[in-house]
Amino acid sequence: MPDQLIVCKSCSFTADEEKRDGETGGAHLLKQLQVLYEQWPRKDELALETNGCLCICEQPCAIAYVGTGKPTYLFTGLDPATCAADLLTAAELYLDSEDGMVSAYKLPPDLQPRRAARIPPAP
């Protein structure tokens, strides 16, 4: 099973702005990602998935990287209008890491403070 980038499609744009032009922040982010993903040379290695809620609703937008035998990374407080390209850059780091460990300093600068959790894989 390929690694996954899971986007919470229900997330608000910000904690104070649920929708913009009738669209949730998560739905907007997903659209931004889908455009880039279609041209992305590594899309066979990473599945772009959605989820109804990642249970961190008070810190939108939220996404997670999930991989078999790899830690799960949760990112929150993302700006859905600007973060899509950075998320695919970070996805490449995740794909390239055999054990899934990615140092924060290697992430795109805007993502570094947005990493909220790293959850170890099941043994």
Ligand code: FES
């Ligand atoms: S609505 Fe996105 S984490 Fe709950």
